[in-house]
Amino acid sequence: MSDDTPAIEVEDVTFTYDQRPVIEDVTLTVQQGEYLGLVGPNGSGKTTLLKLMLGLLRPDAGTVRLFGEPASSFDAGERLGYVSQTAASADPSLPVTVREVVRTGRVAHVGLRRFGETDREVVEQALDRVGITDLADRRIGRLSGGQRQRAYIARALASEADLLALDEPTVGVDIESRTVFYDLLDELHDDGITILLIEHDLGVVAEHVDRVACINRRLYLHDDPGTVAESDALAEAYGARTIAGVR
Amino acid sequence: MQAVGDGRSDRAILAIGIPVSLAILYVVLETAFPIVYDAVWSDLCAIGHWLDTGMLCNPYLQRGLTTGVFIGVAGPLIGTYLVNRQMALIGEALAHTAFAGVAIGLVVGSWVEWVDDPLLVAVLVAAVAALGLQYLAEHTDAYGDVPIAILLVGSFALGIAIITYGFAFGRTAQGYLFGSILTVTFANVQLMAGLSALVVGIVGLTHKQLLFITVDREAARLARIDVRLYDALLVLLTALVVVAAMQILGAILVAAMLVVPVAAAMQLADGFTGTLYLAVIVGELSVLLGVVISYWLGIATGSSIVLVGIAIYLLAVVGTR
Numbered sequence: 001m002s003d004d005t006p007a008i009e010v011e012d013v014t015f016t017y018d019q020r021p022v023i024e025d026v027t028l029t030v031q032q033g034e035y036l037g038l039v040g041p042n043g044s045g046k047t048t049l050l051k052l053m054l055g056l057l058r059p060d061a062g063t064v065r066l067f068g069e070p071a072s073s074f075d076a077g078e079r080l081g082y083v084s085q086t087a088a089s090a091d092p093s094l095p096v097t098v099r100e101v102v103r104t105g106r107v108a109h110v111g112l113r114r115f116g117e118t119d120r121e122v123v124e125q126a127l128d129r130v131g132i133t134d135l136a137d138r139r140i141g142r143l144s145g146g147q148r149q150r151a152y153i154a155r156a157l158a159s160e161a162d163l164l165a166l167d168e169p170t171v172g173v174d175i176e177s178r179t180v181f182y183d184l185l186d187e188l189h190d191d192g193i194t195i196l197l198i199e200h201d202l203g204v205v206a207e208h209v210d211r212v213a214c215i216n217r218r219l220y221l222h223d224d225p226g227t228v229a230e231s232d233a234l235a236e237a238y239g240a241r242t243i244a245g246v247r
Numbered sequence: 248m249q250a251v252g253d254g255r256s257d258r259a260i261l262a263i264g265i266p267v268s269l270a271i272l273y274v275v276l277e278t279a280f281p282i283v284y285d286a287v288w289s290d291l292c293a294i295g296h297w298l299d300t301g302m303l304c305n306p307y308l309q310r311g312l313t314t315g316v317f318i319g320v321a322g323p324l325i326g327t328y329l330v331n332r333q334m335a336l337i338g339e340a341l342a343h344t345a346f347a348g349v350a351i352g353l354v355v356g357s358w359v360e361w362v363d364d365p366l367l368v369a370v371l372v373a374a375v376a377a378l379g380l381q382y383l384a385e386h387t388d389a390y391g392d393v394p395i396a397i398l399l400v401g402s403f404a405l406g407i408a409i410i411t412y413g414f415a416f417g418r419t420a421q422g423y424l425f426g427s428i429l430t431v432t433f434a435n436v437q438l439m440a441g442l443s444a445l446v447v448g449i450v451g452l453t454h455k456q457l458l459f460i461t462v463d464r465e466a467a468r469l470a471r472i473d474v475r476l477y478d479a480l481l482v483l484l485t486a487l488v489v490v491a492a493m494q495i496l497g498a499i500l501v502a503a504m505l506v507v508p509v510a511a512a513m514q515l516a517d518g519f520t521g522t523l524y525l526a527v528i529v530g531e532l533s534v535l536l537g538v539v540i541s542y543w544l545g546i547a548t549g550s551s552i553v554l555v556g557i558a559i560y561l562l563a564v565v566g567t568r
Contacts (some may be wrong), residue, residue, distance in 0.1 A: 051296070054469055056465070056468055056469060074471070075471050076471070077469065077470035077471030077472065078470065080469050080470065081469075081472075082466045082469045084463070084464065084465055093513065094331055094462070095331070095512075095516055095517065095518060095519055095521070095522040096458075096461075096462050096518065096519045097517055097518040097519070099460055099518075100458070100462075100518055100519050100520070101463075103455075104455070104458065104462060104463070104467070104470075107455045107456060107459045107467075107470060107472065108472070109469040110455070111260075112260050112261075112452055112453065112456075115455075124390060130555075137517065137518070138517065139517045139518075139523040140462075155466070159470065161313045165469075195266070237250075
């Protein structure tokens with residue numbers, strides 16, 4: 001596989017749920033190493049598009065390719081990392097330590113075999129990289145939201161993922177921890193990891209990402225953050241379309 | 248770039264590994280197990296005499312306690328995954344389908360001579376119910392309360408209907424309902440040992456995947472773990488454990504062995520592995536103390552095991568406050 005294969009190619013993708021189109025005719029390419037922000041109002045289909053891109057959902061029409069392979073049959077699971085929306089609110093009664101969570105990042109590597117020395121080393125390095133080594137034996141549910149999000153990043157690092165998808169990762173996380181968190185993402189971006197970020201805070205998006213995709217069922221704009229701020233795309237996607245049309 | 252541990256090679260390992268281990272397990276149970284069993288119990292019997300009790304020489308107690316020791320490992324082990332996936336009631340529902348299986352087995356056994364163990368029929372019925380439940384869960388995206396409740400009461404009603412139609416509601420049926428060590432034959436002990444060993448072996452092999460799915464289902468799917476396969480496996484193992492535990496604990500109380508030791512362990516351990524080990528220790532304590540107490544006081548074995556387990560749980564709750 002050559003290095004200039006796009007990380008993700010979405011082509012004319014439509015996805016319907018209960019006969020209502022949630023995503024319609026979206027075409028979008030994400031290059032390897034790109035940092036993409038996905039924005040749009042609530043219920044705009046951002047999460048659905050993310051899941052389509054990752055092969056967790058199959059499109060009703062169109063094709064999705066992950067690193068050149070059809071997303072639904074892409075089986076190199078260790079290349080993909082995921083931090084979900086609900087990750088910040090883990091159940092405190094779940095008896096799982098931070099290290100155990102980070103270790104799950106190695107499961108796709110070892111399959112049914114036992115963890116080896118390399119696996120253990122990679123896990124410790126990942127914990128160290130995000131600065132939570134001292135929390136490794138604590139229950140994940142007893143950490144603060146920000147610490148927990150770093151643990152999930154560590155899991156992605158442990159799996160040596162080269163594509164990291166985050167779905168509103170900082171919901172319920174305090175402002176200071178957010179800054180630390182987005183700085184960490186910037187570092188990973190500098191390392192060459194492809195990042196897909198769903199974020200409702202447009203300020204964060206403008207400040208950190210390479211490109212913005214503005215979604216509301218359809219793709220409104222796919223460009224660099226500066227251009228997006230100047231265009232009407234945001235207003236259109238967020239529902240001011242009729243007003244813009246009259247004007 | 249080919250993933251090292253992709254779903255296909257995992258399936259292959261399971262598809263080849265399970266039948267082979269089953270065959271080995273069968274041979275061990277038929278040859279070595281009776282010898283070890285006799286040797287261990289004659290030693291324990293001698294120790295019992297030295298301590299001035301003939302209890303450990305009682306063959307009923309020997310068979311019951313041996314079965315209990317196996318269940319004390321397998322039950323809490325499976326239970327730790329179930330409880331942390333909010334699936335505790337599935338064990339209860341499968342126990343009731345296993346009871347229906349026993350009822351069918353008793354009736355069929357009275358017609359067909361070679362069906363001499365109703366528990367084998369129970370394994371079959373519970374396994375089919377488990378896979379049915381799994382099918383429903385996949386097509387409705389959840390282990391819904393309502394289908395589980397319907398399965399629970401429906402199979403229980405069916406079991407009672409069959410038993411009362413076939414013959415009077417006798418001691419045998421009562422034993423499967425409330426648990427009794429008096430009905431455990433040596434063939435039962437072998438079957439229970441086999442089921443428990445199978446469960447421990449498969450959990451040992453697939454723990455990482457089961458844990459990943461328990462902690463973060465979506466991320467496990469993304470990592471291309473075959474979530475459906477492992478879900479089906481977990482429910483199937485639950486069915487096996489439940490049947491293994493039914494004779495001692497009774498269909499009504501079986502789920503206790505899946506839930507109570509785990510609840511106690513979760514009070515005390517921070518991690519999942521720690522919880523697993525601790526749950527097994529609590530399970531064993533409940534079984535050993537419970538069987539001894541039931542022997543002394545002449546109460547049903549199942550209820551005394553469950554009450555001991557709950558006492559340990561309450562101590563753990565109070566002790567960690």
